[in-house]
Amino acid sequence: MEVKTRAPGKIILAGEHAVVHGSTAVAASIDLYTHVSLRFPSPSENDDTLIIQLKSVALELSWPISRIKAALSYLGCPFSSTPTSCSAESARSLAALVEEENFPEAKIGLASGVSAFLWLYTSILGFKPATVIVTSELPVGAGLGSSAAFCVALSGAFLAFSGSVNVDMSHQGWLMFGDNDLELLNKWAFEGEKIIHGKPSGIDNTVSTYGNMIKFRSGSLTRIKSDLPLKMLITNTKVGRNTKALVAGVSERSLRHPDAMSFVFNAVDSISRELSNVIQSPAPDNLSVTEKEEKLEELMEMNQGLLQCMGVSHASIETVLRTTLKYKLASKLTGAGGGGCVLTLLPTLLSGTVVDKVIEELESCGFQCLTAGIGGKGVEVCFDGSC
Amino acid sequence: MEVKTRAPGKIILAGEHAVVHGSTAVAASIDLYTHVSLRFPSPSENDDTLIIQLKSVALELSWPISRIKAALSYLGCPFSSTPTSCSAESARSLAALVEEENFPEAKIGLASGVSAFLWLYTSILGFKPATVIVTSELPVGAGLGSSAAFCVALSGAFLAFSGSVNVDMSHQGWLMFGDNDLELLNKWAFEGEKIIHGKPSGIDNTVSTYGNMIKFRSGSLTRIKSDLPLKMLITNTKVGRNTKALVAGVSERSLRHPDAMSFVFNAVDSISRELSNVIQSPAPDNLSVTEKEEKLEELMEMNQGLLQCMGVSHASIETVLRTTLKYKLASKLTGAGGGGCVLTLLPTLLSGTVVDKVIEELESCGFQCLTAGIGGKGVEVCFDGSC
Numbered sequence: 181m182e183v184k185t186r187a188p189g190k191i192i193l194a195g196e197h198a199v200v201h202g203s204t205a206v207a208a209s210i211d212l213y214t215h216v217s218l219r220f221p222s223p224s225e226n227d228d229t230l231i232i233q234l235k236s237v238a239l240e241l242s243w244p245i246s247r248i249k250a251a252l253s254y255l256g257c258p259f260s261s262t263p264t265s266c267s268a269e270s271a272r273s274l275a276a277l278v279e280e281e282n283f284p285e286a287k288i289g290l291a292s293g294v295s296a297f298l299w300l301y302t303s304i305l306g307f308k309p310a311t312v313i314v315t316s317e318l319p320v321g322a323g324l325g326s327s328a329a330f331c332v333a334l335s336g337a338f339l340a341f342s343g344s345v346n347v348d349m350s351h352q353g354w355l356m357f358g359d360n361d362l363e364l365l366n367k368w369a370f371e372g373e374k375i376i377h378g379k380p381s382g383i384d385n386t387v388s389t390y391g392n393m394i395k396f397r398s399g400s401l402t403r404i405k406s407d408l409p410l411k412m413l414i415t416n417t418k419v420g421r422n423t424k425a426l427v428a429g430v431s432e433r434s435l436r437h438p439d440a441m442s443f444v445f446n447a448v449d450s451i452s453r454e455l456s457n458v459i460q461s462p463a464p465d466n467l468s469v470t471e472k473e474e475k476l477e478e479l480m481e482m483n484q485g486l487l488q489c490m491g492v493s494h495a496s497i498e499t500v501l502r503t504t505l506k507y508k509l510a511s512k513l514t515g516a517g518g519g520g521c522v523l524t525l526l527p528t529l530l531s532g533t534v535v536d537k538v539i540e541e542l543e544s545c546g547f548q549c550l551t552a553g554i555g556g557k558g559v560e561v562c563f564d565g566s567c
Numbered sequence: 568m569e570v571k572t573r574a575p576g577k578i579i580l581a582g583e584h585a586v587v588h589g590s591t592a593v594a595a596s597i598d599l600y601t602h603v604s605l606r607f608p609s610p611s612e613n614d615d616t617l618i619i620q621l622k623s624v625a626l627e628l629s630w631p632i633s634r635i636k637a638a639l640s641y642l643g644c645p646f647s648s649t650p651t652s653c654s655a656e657s658a659r660s661l662a663a664l665v666e667e668e669n670f671p672e673a674k675i676g677l678a679s680g681v682s683a684f685l686w687l688y689t690s691i692l693g694f695k696p697a698t699v700i701v702t703s704e705l706p707v708g709a710g711l712g713s714s715a716a717f718c719v720a721l722s723g724a725f726l727a728f729s730g731s732v733n734v735d736m737s738h739q740g741w742l743m744f745g746d747n748d749l750e751l752l753n754k755w756a757f758e759g760e761k762i763i764h765g766k767p768s769g770i771d772n773t774v775s776t777y778g779n780m781i782k783f784r785s786g787s788l789t790r791i792k793s794d795l796p797l798k799m800l801i802t803n804t805k806v807g808r809n810t811k812a813l814v815a816g817v818s819e820r821s822l823r824h825p826d827a828m829s830f831v832f833n834a835v836d837s838i839s840r841e842l843s844n845v846i847q848s849p850a851p852d853n854l855s856v857t858e859k860e861e862k863l864e865e866l867m868e869m870n871q872g873l874l875q876c877m878g879v880s881h882a883s884i885e886t887v888l889r890t891t892l893k894y895k896l897a898s899k900l901t902g903a904g905g906g907g908c909v910l911t912l913l914p915t916l917l918s919g920t921v922v923d924k925v926i927e928e929l930e931s932c933g934f935q936c937l938t939a940g941i942g943g944k945g946v947e948v949c950f951d952g953s954c
Contacts, residue, residue, distance in 0.1 A: 433865070440837035440869060447830035447876070454824060478820065478878070482827060485876025489834070489869045498889040505882050 181220050183340045184567050186213040186354070187332035187559040189318040190325035190387040191412065191514045191523055191552075194455045194483050197430050197490055198448035199396065201441075206404070206452050206459075207383050208393040210414070210552035214316040214329035218337040220308065227309045232297055235315040237290060241281045248298065249307045251277050261344050263367035266299045266375050274298050274375075289321070296331055296372035304338035304368065312337070319548065322416045323423075323515025328384030331372030335365045336559045347561060354560040354567055362389050365559065391558030395456045397449075406459040408472055410554035411526040413504075413538065415511075415547045417496035419519025426516045430490045441490070448486050455479045459555070473527045477510035480525060484512035492517030499545055500524075507538050526551065568607050570727045571954050573600040573741070574719035574946040576705040577712035577774040578799065578901045578910055578939075581842045581870050584817050584877055585835035586783065588828075593791070593843050594770050595780040597801070597939035601703040601716035605724040607695065614696045619684055622702040624677060628668045635685070636694045638664050648731050650754035653686045653762050661685050661762075676708070683718055683759035691725040691755065699724070706935065709803050710810075710902025715771030718759030722752045723946045734948060741947040741954055749776050752946065778945030782843045784836075793846040795859055797941035798913040800891075800925065802898075802934045804883035806906025813903045817877045828877070835873050842866045846942070860914045864897035867912060871899035879904030886932055887911075894925050913938065 188209040195205025221227035231242040251273045266274070274295040283291055297312070312334070318326040336357065339345045345361035357365060366389040373380040386401055387394050393404040434441035458467070458475045467475070484501065487493060497513050500522040504511045511524040526535060539549040575596040582592025608614035618629040638660045653661070661682040670678055684699070701720070705713040723744065726732045732748035744752060756772040773788055774781050780791040821828035845854070845862045854862070871888065874880060884900050887909040891898045898911040913922060926936040 433869075436862075436865070437837065437841060437869070440834045440841065443830045443834035443837060444869075444873075447827045447834065450824065450827035450830060454827065475823075478823070481878060482820075482824070482831075482876045485872045485874070485880075486831075487872070488875055489872025491865070491868060493872075495889055495892050498885060498892065502882055502885040502889060505885065 181222075182563075182565065183218045183337050184215065184562045185218075185333045185336035185340070185559060186215045186567075187329040187336065187388045188213050188391060188556060189329050190384050191414065191521070191554070193393070193514075193523075193554075194479065195448055195452040196513075196515055197427065197487065197492060197517070198445045200427060200430070201434060201445045202398055203445045203449035204395060204397040204452035204456070205383075206393060206395050206456050207387045208410075208555045209387050209391040209558060210324065210412070210554060211556045212317040212324070212550060212552050214314065214318055214326065214333045216333040216337045217313040218341065219311045219313075220341075221310070229309050230301065231311040232294065233311070233313045234290065235313060237287060237320065239287055239290060241278075241294060243277060243281075245307050245309050248277065248302060252302055253307070260303050263364070263371050264303065265371055270299070271295065271375065292376045293327060293330060296375040297334055299375055300331065300334050300338055300368060300372050303371075304335070304342050317550075319416050321420070322418075323520040324414070325384040325388055327376045328369065328373055328380075328388045331369040331376070332365065332385055332388040332559050335368040335372065336561055339365055339368065340561050340563075347563075349563045352564050352566055354562050356557065356560055362558070365389055387558075389558050391556055393456070393459060393555050395452070404456055404460055406555045408459050408469065408555070409528070410459070410473075410476070411528070412552055412554055413509075413524040413526050413535070414514075414550045414552055415500045415522045415524065415542050416550070417494070417500065417519050417522065417547055419494060419496045421494070421516055421518035421520050423516040426492050426518045430492060433491055444486050444489050448483060451479050451483050451486070469528055473525060477525050477527075480510045480512040480523065487513055487517060494518045496547075497522055500542060500547065503541055503545070504538060507534055509538065568609075569950075569952065570605050570724050571949045572603045572605075572720045572723035572727070572946060573949075573954075574603075574716040574723065574775045575600050575778060575943060576716050577771050578801065578908070578941070579710075580780070580901075580910075580941075581866065582835055582839040583900075583902055583904070584814065584874065584879060585832045587814060587817070588821060588832045589785055590832045590836035591782060591784040591839035591843070592770075593780060593782050593839050594774045595797075595942045596774050596778040596945060597711065597799070597941055598943045599704040599711070599937060599939050601701065601705055601713065601720045603720040603724045604700040605728065606698045606700075607728075608697070616696050617688065618698040619681065620698070620700045621677065622700060624674060624707065626674055626677060628665075628681060630664060630668075632694050632696050635664065635689060639689055640694070647690050650751070650758050651690060652758055657686070658682065658762065679763045680714060680717060683714075683762040684721055686762055687718065687721050687725055687755060687759050690758075691722070691729050691731075704937075706803050708807065709805075710907045711801070712771040712775055714763045715756065715760055715767075715775045718756040718763070719752065719772055719775040719946050722755040722759065723948055726752055726755065727948050727950075734950075736950045739951050739953055741949050743944065743947055749945070752776055774945075776945050778943055780843070780846060780942050782839070791843055791847055793942045795846050795856065795942070796915070797846070797860075797863070798915070799939055799941055800896075800911040800913050800922070801901075801937045801939055802887045802909045802911065802929050803937070804881070804887065804906050804909065804934055806881060806883045808881070808903055808905035808907050810903040813879050813905045817879060820878055831873050831876050835870060838866050838870050838873070856915055860912060864912050864914075867897045867899040867910065874900055874904055881905045883934075884909055887929060887934065890928050890932070891925060894921055896925065
């Protein structure tokens with residue numbers, strides 16, 4: 181018996197950093213996915229192990245179910261039909277379980293993800309043997325929401341078997357969850373994100389769950405429906421950044437220059453609102469796709485200037501900007517900045533030859549290029565092995 | 568009998584473009600000069616020609632005084648103790664005089680400068696033979712105020728002999744004009760600028776006349792006194808730009824995105840005000856030179872981001888930014904953008920080795936690098952041949 185899920189990554193289209201200071205931001209799903217395959221051993225296999233394989237980072241871990249039970253059941257936690265937060269005590273037990281697996285030093289950053297997996301698995305499905313295989317098209321730690329996609333895909337797979345959601349197991353191909361089920365799934369994924377990030381905003385898991393686009397401001401999220409078929413080039417500079425330090429840097433700059441920075445945050449707020457109006461369908465204005473793309477390019481360029489004004493750009497980001505500018509393409513950093521990923525809008529009418537040339541030039545700088553459709557579906561599930 | 572003058576170029580430290588939309592801007596003089604030497608033939612030479620040599624552009628023109636007189640005196644214009652505007656009719660006569668000289672096609676852009684020269688010369692000194700030699704350390708058309716420095720240096724030299732200013736001709740070395748004389752000189756220079764630029768802001772000639780720094784907003788200029796010994800690297804990208812198109816582009820963007828752009832202009836206004844507070848002496852706060860430099864660097868970086876948001880950056884400017892960023896130096900475009908010049912603050916404690924390396928790297932990109940002290944003296948005059 182096998183179930184597969186896939187959950188998309190996300191990008192911030194506008195408003196990163198400024199959102200911390202009260203501005204609107206807009207996030208969108210990308211059609212790059214984290215895939216989860218969940219398989220239970222048949223009774224004849226008489227297996228008693230929980231195995232997780234993280235294919236894209238070449239990590240495999242396994243625990244005897246009895247070991248997990250011993251570590252967790254005394255806390256009275258797992259098995260819960262409503263999403264529950266992992267207590268500090270449970271977190272310690274999970275971390276101990278993960279530690280027993282002797283993580284290679286280089287992969288220690290993934291330990292909290294494995295804790296989240298164990299929490300979600302045992303909370304939703306209890307103590308039963310299974311093999312969970314995770315593959316991902318999303319680079320880890322690049323600001324594309326890989327950890328949220330991981331938690332969403334896991335939650336989707338576990339819930340599909342939990343009996344707490346309604347899914348038609350006889351359906352062929354990818355299947356969307358119902359609205360109530362998505363809400364439950366999103367809450368569970370958020371609990372997983374909390375284990376990984378401490379205080380996540382909830383944006384990444386919400387985008388990965390529902391897909392499409394989301395406008396958010398001061399903690400409140402609004403889903404935006406868009407039929408605009410946007411395509412972005414995502415350039416991963418591979419420059420690691422310290423998100424906390426970058427966020428703190430913007431706050432410090434904002435204390436040093438309160439007037440100027442407050443205008444900057446307000447400008448970003450206007451840009452995010454305009455951008456969400458442009459992509460919203462039915463569109464308030466009757467612009468053609470090309471006109472909309474031009475508007476978006478201008479808004480991206482403006483937002484990038486404001487991010488530079490906040491001081492979160494980086495030489496590697498500037499290199500991407502300069503390169504894409506040569507081809508008259510608009511780019512902006514996405515997420516924390518200081519490295520990470522850069523978005524470049526690929527207009528519908530842009531020739532594939534130009535795209536190939538830009539990618540070739542960017543990759544020759546040592547960057548990783550991904551192209552992605554923007555604002556597609558959220559998490560989906562598949563039962564019949566055809567996916 | 569010879570008189571020499573020198574008049575400095577200028578840079579915009581903050582607020583270009585936004586100033587058109589009501590924000591404050593700050594300009595400063597740079598210690599790169601346009602030099603004028605004015606020599607009258609001795610009576611024995613019995614010369615009857617007005618000669619101008621523009622050394623830095625290898626252009627020499629001359630007219631018989633009788634020819635100039637015939638072309639202009641019927642208009643009843645020249646000889647005026649107060650600065651007068653060149654009428655459309657006079658402008659046509661001047662242009663005809665200049666045209667007779669068969670300008671090489673490549674230098675046709677200098678024709679209006681020669682008209683301005685003829686206007687200032689004949690208005691202030693009438694119809695007498697002389698040789699005027701102009702040399703300049705300022706690149707032409709790069710936004711460093713070369714035309715204003717030209718008009719200021721010419722006006723200074725002509726006025727020094729006109730009897731309408733008080734200068735001590737027995738003084739040795741460079742000599743400053745008195746305040747009233749500077750006012751007169753500045754007005755004349757402005758008349759020259761009008762011939763060259765149509766509707767100049769008056770900022771360039773004012774900075775070149777008075778030196779130091781000037782804060783301006785909605786047409787009103789305030790001189791700022793600074794004792795801060797600032798040094799800038801000025802990188803001329805040599806990319807020609809169309810200032811009018813760039814200004815129009817910002818206005819159009821501002822019509823398309825009125826809310827966002829209005830916040831952007833307000834942010835620039837705050838930055839210009841902060842910057843002028845930092846450089847003002849006596850300083851309102853007791854910051855060290857290094858602390859002030861750090862503040863200025865941050866404000867320059869912020870202003871540059873906002874200029875990028877207005878859409879007036881250029882690939883060549885980005886190249887300069889990316890290069891100087893590698894050395895942790897802050898840069899911003901100065902003037903119209905779209906090419907032109909980029910400023911990089913050179914902190915007092917920066918080693919000469921680093922400066923040399925930055926310059927070497929920038930020059931290897933085909934750019935021209937100049938280093939300049941900021942906020943120095945305005946126009947000066949010299950009589951004794953020692954200058």
